[in-house]
Amino acid sequence: MSLIELKEVSKIYSMGKGSIEVRALKGVDLAVDEGEFVSIMGQSGSGKSTLLNIVGCLDKPTSGEYWLDGCLVGSLGSDELAEVRNKIMGFVFQSFNLLPKLTAVGNVELPLVYAGVHPRIRREEAIRALDMVGLADRASHRPNELSGGQQQRVAIARALVSNPRVVLADEPTGNLDTKSSYEIMDILADMNKRGITVVIVTHDPDIAAYTPRVLTFRDGECIEDVRALEGV
Amino acid sequence: MRPADYLRLALSGVTSNPFRSILTALGVIIGVSAVIITVSIGTGAKVQTQSQIQRLGSNLITISSGYRSLRSVITSDILPIIENINTVGEVVPQVQRQSTVVHGAEGLSTTVTGTSANYPSVRNLKLAQGSFLTDADIDKGSWNCVLGADLAEELFGDDNPLGQKVRLDRVRFTVIGVAQRQGDSGFASSDNAMYVPYTTMQRRITGSKNINTIIAQAVDASSMDLAYSQIYAMLMMATGDEDSFRISNQADMLEVASDVTDTMTLLLSGIAAVSLVVGGIGIMNIMLVSVTERTREIGIRKAIGAKEHEILSQFMLEAAALSLAGGLLGIVVGLVGSRIVSQVFSWPTAVDMKSVALGFTLSLIVGVFFGAYPAYKGAKLDPIVGLRYE
Incomplete structure (x- = not known):
C-alpha cells in the first residue's frame, strides 16, 4: 500500500448563500509511495493547492477517502490531525509563513515546542536543521533581516526539524528569483534523497522538471501523470 | 507543549505591546484598588464605631421602661x-x-x-x-x-x-x-x-x-x-408584663452598628466590582482584536501541529496574565490609596487581607471569564483561513 492514497476525493466549496458551488476537486484518485519526489502542475484554480491542503491534513475532502500510511484520515479528530501535521508532515509555503517576532532558530524549533521537546534538545535540533539548509550562522536573525531565499530556507528547516516523512511545498519558489529558486529545489531534492517523500505544487515547468514524477491538474481533475525513466 | 512554554508564550503576548497591555489592565487596576479602598474605609469605620461603643463601658445591660406602659x-x-x-x-x-x-x-x-x-x-x-x-x-x-x-x-x-x-x-x-x-x-x-x-x-x-x-x-x-x-x-x-420594660445589651448595639457599616461596605464594594466587570470587558475587547490580528500566526501554529487546546490556552493565559498583572498593581494602588485616604481625609481605614484576596481572585476570574470567548474563537479557527489571512 502506498504512503499517500486518495480515492475518489472531491472538494466542493459553497460560496455564500446563493448556493453557488465551486467544485475544486472532482473525484481524484492518487497514490504516492514513500520516498517519491512529485510535483503537481496546473494553472490557478485547477485544484492543486486544495489537493495539497487535503494531503497535508489542513483540509478535509467533501467526499472520498484519504488513506495516510494505512490510516483513514477522515476518522481522525482535530487533535490527532494536529499530531499528524506535527510529526508526519512538514509544510513549506509560498509566502514563507514565518513568525516575524521570533528569530530564525525560534521559528525552526516551533514544531518541537508543540511536540513537547525539552528546550535544550529542541534548540540543538533546530540548529542542526538550520545547518542542513546552510543558515546556522543566521540563527539569531529575525525574518525581516533575511532575504527571501534565506527565509524560505528557514521555513524548510522548520519543515525538517521534526524528522517528517512527508514534506509538502505549495509554490515554494513562487516569491523567489531564479537563483534562489534553484537553491531551494536543490535542498528539496537533497531531502528527497534522504528518504523523505516530497510533494510540491508549482505552475513553473522548470521547477517541475526537478521531479521524476509530474502530475498535471486542470479543473479539479488529474489529466496527466508522467514518470520520468529511472536515471534520465 | 510544556508548562514553561505556555507561560513564556503568554508573557511574550503581554510584553510585545506594553502600552496596550497597560491600558487594558487599567480597568482591572482601578476595579481592584476601588474594592480594596472601599472595604478598608468600611472596616475602619466599623472598628471605630466598635471602640466608641466599648468606651461607654463593658458588659452592660440596659433596662428601661416599655413603650406601651x-x-x-x-x-x-x-x-x-x-x-x-x-x-x-x-x-x-x-x-x-x-x-x-x-x-x-x-x-x-x-x-x-x-x-x-x-x-x-x-x-x-x-x-x-x-x-x-x-x-x-x-x-x-x-x-x-x-x-x-x-x-x-x-x-x-x-x-x-x-x-x-x-x-x-x-x-x-x-x-x-x-x-x-x-x-x-x-x-x-x-x-x-x-x-x-x-x-x-x-x-x-x-x-x-x-x-x-x-x-x-x-x-x-x-x-x-x-x-x-x-x-x-x-x-x-x-x-x-413583657411590654412594660425593655432590656438591651451592648452586644446588640455592636451588632446593629456592625450591620450598618457592613451594608455600606457591601454596597460600595459592589459599585467598585462593577468597574472590575467593565475592566474585564476591556480585556475581552483587546483579546478579540489580538486574535484577529494574529489570525495568520494562529494558522501557522496550527499548520505545524498546535492543537486546539494549545491555542486556547495561549490566549486564555494571555488574558489571565493581563488581568492578574492588573490585579497585583491594583492591590498596590489600593494599599497606597487607603493610606492616602486615612491621611488626607483623616478617615480611619483598616486594610482587610480578605479584601486583598478578594481583589486578587476577582481579577483572575475576570481574566479567565472574559478571555474565554476570544480564546475559543482563536482555537476554532480553520488553519487554511488563518494561512490565507493577509
Whole structure:
C-alpha cells in the first residue's frame, strides 16, 4: 500500500448563500509511495493547492477517502490531525509563513515546542536543521533581516526539524528569483534523497522538471501523470 | 507543549505591546484598588464605631421602661432586686432630664443625670478635678453635683468651678467635681452633662420614683447572656408584663452598628466590582482584536501541529496574565490609596487581607471569564483561513 492514497476525493466549496458551488476537486484518485519526489502542475484554480491542503491534513475532502500510511484520515479528530501535521508532515509555503517576532532558530524549533521537546534538545535540533539548509550562522536573525531565499530556507528547516516523512511545498519558489529558486529545489531534492517523500505544487515547468514524477491538474481533475525513466 | 512554554508564550503576548497591555489592565487596576479602598474605609469605620461603643463601658445591660406602659415599672424598688442577681456586678440608675443650669447670668440647657456613686467605674467616666458623688451623697440626697467638661467650661470659663454654686430649677447645687473630656460618642455628647444623686433628682426635680434607665454590669463577659435572661425573668416576675420594660445589651448595639457599616461596605464594594466587570470587558475587547490580528500566526501554529487546546490556552493565559498583572498593581494602588485616604481625609481605614484576596481572585476570574470567548474563537479557527489571512 502506498504512503499517500486518495480515492475518489472531491472538494466542493459553497460560496455564500446563493448556493453557488465551486467544485475544486472532482473525484481524484492518487497514490504516492514513500520516498517519491512529485510535483503537481496546473494553472490557478485547477485544484492543486486544495489537493495539497487535503494531503497535508489542513483540509478535509467533501467526499472520498484519504488513506495516510494505512490510516483513514477522515476518522481522525482535530487533535490527532494536529499530531499528524506535527510529526508526519512538514509544510513549506509560498509566502514563507514565518513568525516575524521570533528569530530564525525560534521559528525552526516551533514544531518541537508543540511536540513537547525539552528546550535544550529542541534548540540543538533546530540548529542542526538550520545547518542542513546552510543558515546556522543566521540563527539569531529575525525574518525581516533575511532575504527571501534565506527565509524560505528557514521555513524548510522548520519543515525538517521534526524528522517528517512527508514534506509538502505549495509554490515554494513562487516569491523567489531564479537563483534562489534553484537553491531551494536543490535542498528539496537533497531531502528527497534522504528518504523523505516530497510533494510540491508549482505552475513553473522548470521547477517541475526537478521531479521524476509530474502530475498535471486542470479543473479539479488529474489529466496527466508522467514518470520520468529511472536515471534520465 | 510544556508548562514553561505556555507561560513564556503568554508573557511574550503581554510584553510585545506594553502600552496596550497597560491600558487594558487599567480597568482591572482601578476595579481592584476601588474594592480594596472601599472595604478598608468600611472596616475602619466599623472598628471605630466598635471602640466608641466599648468606651461607654463593658458588659452592660440596659433596662428601661416599655413603650406601651402608662405607669413605669422601672423604679427605685427594682434596684435592689437587680443588685441581688449573682451574675450582676454593679447596678447604676440613671434618672435623666433635659434642663437648664444657671450660674450667674449664664443659663445653659443640659442633660441632667441623677445617678449613683458607682457611675464612673461602670460608664468609664474619669474626673479632671475634684471627686464624684459618694454613697453618702446618694443616701442622704445631698446637693452636690459633678459637671461635664463642656458645661463647666461654658459656665465658669477659666475660673475654678469647685465649690461654686449652680442652680437647677429652684434647687442650688454645689460643684464637687468636673469630668474629663470624653469626646463625641456618636450618640450624644457626654461632655455637656451634669451628674447629681438620683435620690435628690427624684425627690426635688422629677418628683417620682421612676428611673429612666438602669445599667446593670455583668460580672464578666461570659455571664452576659445569663445575666440578661435572669434580669428578664426577674422583671417578668415583678411586673408580669413583657411590654412594660425593655432590656438591651451592648452586644446588640455592636451588632446593629456592625450591620450598618457592613451594608455600606457591601454596597460600595459592589459599585467598585462593577468597574472590575467593565475592566474585564476591556480585556475581552483587546483579546478579540489580538486574535484577529494574529489570525495568520494562529494558522501557522496550527499548520505545524498546535492543537486546539494549545491555542486556547495561549490566549486564555494571555488574558489571565493581563488581568492578574492588573490585579497585583491594583492591590498596590489600593494599599497606597487607603493610606492616602486615612491621611488626607483623616478617615480611619483598616486594610482587610480578605479584601486583598478578594481583589486578587476577582481579577483572575475576570481574566479567565472574559478571555474565554476570544480564546475559543482563536482555537476554532480553520488553519487554511488563518494561512490565507493577509
